[in-house]
Structures are given as structure tokens and as C-alpha cells.
Amino acid sequence: MQHTWRLDDGKQTLVLTTAGERLPQVVYWGATLPDDEDLHTLHAANAIDVTGGMLDENPDLSLCPEAVRSFPGQPGLIVRDTDGTPLLPKFCFEKAEQNGKLDLTYVDAENGLTLTFTFTADTETHMVTARTTLDATRPVHLHWLAAPVLPAPQQSEEMIDVSGRWCGEFQLGRTAWSAGIRYRENRTGRTGHEHFPGLIIPCTGATNTRGEAYAFHYGWSGGHRMVAEELQDGRRQVQFGHAARMETQAATQFRTAPLYICYSDTGLNGCAVAFQRHLRDRIVTWPQPATPRPVHYNCWEAVYFDHKLPVLKDIADRAAALGAERFVLDDGWFGQRDDDTRSLSDWEVDPRKYPDGLKPLIDHVHKVGMTFGLWFEPEMINPDSDIHRAHPDWALGGEDQTLGRQQKALNMALPEVRDFLYDRMSKILRDNAIEYIKWDHNRVLPMPDAAQTRGSYALIDRLRADFPHVEIETCASGGGRIDFGILERTQRVWLSDSNDALERLRIQHDAALFLPLAVTGSHVGPRRCHTSGRILDISFRAWVAAQRHMGFEMDPRELDAYETAVLTEVTSWWKHNRHWMMTADILRLDSADPAVIAEQQLARDKDRFVVFAGKAATSDQIAPRPLRLTALDPAATYRISLINRETAPGLSRGKPALKTQGMDVSGAYLMRHGVTLPWSFPERMWVLEGHRL
Secondary structure, three states, X not given: OOOEEEEEOOOOXXXXXXXXXXXXXXXXXXXXXXXXXXXXXXXXXXXXXXXXXXXXXXXXXXXXXXXXHOOOOOOOEEEEOOOOOEEOOOOEEEEEEEOOEEEEEEEEOOOOEEEEEXXXXXXXXXXXXXXXXXXXXXXXXXXXXXXXXEEOOOOOOEEEEEEEEOXXXXXXXXXXXXXXXXXXXXXXXXXXXXXXXXXXXXXXXXOOOOEOEEEEEEOOOOOEEEEEEEOOOOOEEEEEEEOOXXXXXXXXXXXXXXXXXXEEOEOHHHHHHHHHHHHHXXXXXXXXXXXXXXXXXXXXXXXXXXXXXXXXXXXXXXXXXXXXXXXXXXXXXXXXXXXXXOOOOOOOXXXXXXXXXXXXXXXXXXXXXXXXXXXXXOOEEOOOOHHHHHOXXXXXXXXXXXOEOOEEEEXXXXXXXXXXXXXXXXXXXXXXXXXXXXXXXXXXXXXXXXXXXXXXXXXXHHHHXXXXXXXXXXXXXXXXXXXXXXXXXXXXXXXXXXXXXXXHHHHHHHHXXXXXXXXXXXXXXXXXXXXXXXXXXXXXXXXXXXXXXXXXXXXXXXXXXXXXXXXXXXXXXXXXXHHXXXXXXXXXXXXXXXXXXXXXXXXXOOOEEEEEEEEOOOOOOXXXXXXXXXXXXXXXXXXXXXXXXXXXXXXXXOOOHHHHOXXXXXXXXXXXXXXXXXXXXXXXXXXXXXXXX
């Protein structure tokens, strides 16, 4: 007996079939198939031939490849019995339910194991979500459980995965396919700068704007493993799951995190749009009633730990005058926190700095028209803290562990730890008018442990339930904990601790493959960047921040009159456009000049757009190469204007149309020839607005 199923979301089709009662395998994943496609024929058509040196039948590349069925590659499940004896499961069909979602259940009666695969297709965001659950009749030890395993296209020459570092997040790496495994494992206990849980597989010839691509994201905030394997017969598989040994305790049920997958026939941008829309419209829970995303001010790079109420009030006045709508008090307000070596977990207001509590500062912030936010790092503890002295057993890991930033992690699996943190944090939130939390996580864990991640989720969920009006930003030394799992519980990410606009230009560009504008914080940093030492023009700094959820993070007292005017003007522009930019699609452009990093933010109705073309280096040629736009109506006419033409340098001596007057041209021209930009210095940004006439 053969079973067949299909999922459709309007842009992609996923076809699963079985050989008898065995586990199902994906026999088609790609562009939408006709409604009357014969799935039994696809099953037969998917079979590969057998020749010398092979088994007489090719083992299935199933949703959970089974070693016991002679599968030659990485199996989808490695499990041991209660006593540690290795198990070799062989699953057979039990039942299938398809009603809005597809649930497939398979049983290994001999070993007392049940495997369930769940798939959901979203017809608006064009994202398929997949998950695997393992149930056992008694506690077993799990070593590896993959989310539903997908085949990778053989029309691809390379894969793109994401690494990075502190102040250098979202670095795209391209690896050629070859026989064997591309194996990446994050064992830092959090999502990590080093191993963002995403993978994009472009088919040969694909670019940002054209060609086919397949993409994956594993929505989990702890350690994870990725396997991209090419078998000797040429087939390819992709597996995602928790990092090895994440599950340290025997249990009767294990579940993977959701695996988000999508197919695109419009290049990498098609995958990016699906991720951006699904995260913004399905994953993130926005506080109600909905309000425009406020311009953000964070005081960290202005005062660090040196909190003085008159200074903070003065800074708040200046930030509000520039256009800020939210003021965030960063690290240094609690315990004896005069530097980063003490007081983490002592979540009580420092009476030396705030003898009357936080209320005088909050009242002043509200008086000048801003809401108030506060920094916490709940999962961490300094050895030099009252709580560590009282409860050294609350720290995760051994007493002789290597510290990170002079701190340890709290054991979030302990209910008493979560209760303590909830009590301290909820008291601060109840006693003060706080609308926002910056939730930090400044060190890797001494070991990966799924219970740690689940404990952190539980604390955030409890606080969100009791304080639904409070937004939360996820920060982990910048972008060290960004994934769809943490974003089920938060509304903003701090993409990087680098406020260097040149570095941010690249980081934001690559992060847009997964993240929308609405959640991505970007701040105008100091004149001299504190992490790179680079000095950048205020216009460039402001426009890079205006590409995402805009904010400031500098001492506004350093601004001269010109800088104040520019920053005020750009902030005003952002406020006037945020209503449509929040739901716009961020489309990466294929720049003919490697020195130019460009993107097009296209409104959902496609009637307007803005192009940010940042020049990251000196071009090899003299004149700018035309920049092709994307996803426009070729028959429509668009009015194009350069909104920051006044910042053209003196060495720009010609009279290109954009510099002098703007132009009305067809979508066909914009996509086939492109716009010709004026000349500019490196480390500058051109900003173009387009409107359909």
C-alpha cells in the first residue's frame, strides 16, 4: 500500500510519499504543481536507478532516515534505552491526519517508540513549518533527533550558511557541495554569533533577484546542529535539530523546534520575503493596541555605568528634541553596579545613584514625550553579588569554570531561580511605569543544555503574560541570540553591539535574508565609533539607522549644529514613512559595483519604494554603474527622486537627472537598465524614493 500527501501554500508544493508502510520521503519540493498532478507517478518518477556497487534497492531518504534500513548517511534519530543500550528503531505507518495541518504518525512497537511529523503551510506568508516529536513508553536517552529531513536540490553547486562574531554578525559563507557532510554545531548554549541556525541553497545561477533557491531556519535559542550531506549516489539531505547532548535527562517525549522552510523562484529575495513576513506577521506578538514603532534612544554609549540624574535628564531632553520617542536606561542602575564585574542578579535600584528610585527619571522622560525602557540581564550572575554569596548553588556549571565578562550563568532549569528572577523583575515593573525591557545575555554557557533554554522561555512567557504591555528586546552581546524561537517572546533584536554604520550596512543587508525592518534595531552611534574607532559622517550614520527600526545611541551633547540638523531631518523622514516601511519587503539588489551595498524596500501594495545605496568602499571605476531595481511592474511609470541630493560632495560635478530634478521612467527601464546615481565618496549613502504614477 502506498500513501501520498501534498502541501501547497500558493508558491511552493511539498509532496510526500511512502514505499509501503515505511517512513515518508519528500519526492517533490519546489514551484507549485498542478492540482491534478498524479502523486503516485511522482513517487515512481523520483526513484533512482540501481547499478554495480549499490544495494539492490536504494534506502529511502525519509523524513527520519533509518540506520536499520541500511541508510548510508547521517540517520535522523539516535536513541538509547533507559539502561544505555543503543536502539535501532524501525518505524511503520500508524495514521495520518490532514486538516489545516498534516500529522503523520509512525510506530516502532518492538522498541515502544512513536514518531510524529507535523507540517503546516501558510498560504499568505508562503512558509512551511515542520516539526518532529518522539514519544517512548519509558524514559529513554536521546542523542539526536532531526526535524523533518528535507532533500536538497541537485541543481545547486553551493550552500550559504551564516556565521559571525561579536560586532561582526551575519557573515554569509558559501561552501561547495561535495560527497560527505557539511556539519555545523553550536554548543555555546545560545543561538550564537558563530552559528545562526539558517541555511540557503541557491540553484546554479541564482542571485538576489532571480533564479531558484531553498531556505531553512531552525527556530531554537539554544545549541543546534546542522547537517548538509551529499551521499555517494548523489542525493542530498538537510537536517536540523538540537545540539548533541542537549537533552541531558532521560524522558518519555522529545520535540524538535519548528523548522521553517521555503522555496523561491525569485532568487534569494523570495526566501527573504517569506521569512520577513512570517516572522513579522505570524511569530512576533505585538503589544496591543498597535502603535507605530517608536524612535529609540539608548543611553549606553553616552554614560556607560556613570549614572547621574541631572546628566540623564539633560540627555533625555536632547534626545526628545532630535525626535526620540523611547528612552532606554541601560546597564548600571542596580546593586553596586559601577562596572561589569559585580552585582548581576541584585535587581534592586542603586540608592547611591537613584536615592528616590527611578521615578524622577521616568517622570522626566514622560514629561518630554518619551516612554521608558530598562536594561536587565536576568540569566546571568556575578560571583561578586549578594545573590551569588547567598546561593552559589544557583550558578550553572562547575565552581572552577572559566568566567565570561566576570560572570556566570544562572541555572534556569531550577524553578527557584525563575521564581526569584520573576519576583525581582515584576516588582520593578509594577513599581515603575516601564514599557520596554532590553533583555541581555552577555556570555556563552558553560555547556549546552535544552533545559536552560526552556527555563529562559518559561520566565519570559510568565513576564509577558503578566505585563503584556511591555515590549522586550533580545540582546546577547549584540546578535548572539536571534532566532524565531526567542522572537516568539520578544519584539525587537539588537542586531550588533557595533554602531559603526559601515559595518552595520553589511550586517543589516545580510540579516535581511531572515529579519524584517520591524524587529531590527539600528542606532545612530557616536561620531567616533566605540567599537571600531572609525569616524563617519552624520548623514551616513543616520541613513544606515533609518534602514531599520531607527534609534540613537550616542551622547547627543557631542552634536554640533550641522549634525543636529541632519539627524533631526532624517529622523523626521523616517517617522513620516514608517507606517508603510514596517510592512515593506526588504529586497537585496544585485549591484554591478561590489563597492555598493544596496537594497529596495517595497511597499506591500507595490505602489512605492525606497532604495538605500550605500557605498562601502572605493569603486574600481570612476562613475557609478547603473543600479538595477527589482519586483516592479514593467508597464508602470515611476517617479524617482533623490531625497538627499544636497549631500552630494563637491567632486560630484556633473548633472545626472537624479541629482538635478528626478525623473519619470518605466519599471522596465528601472529593472533592465537601472538608475544612474551621482558620484559620491565612500562611506556615503544615496536614498531614492519611488512612486507609481
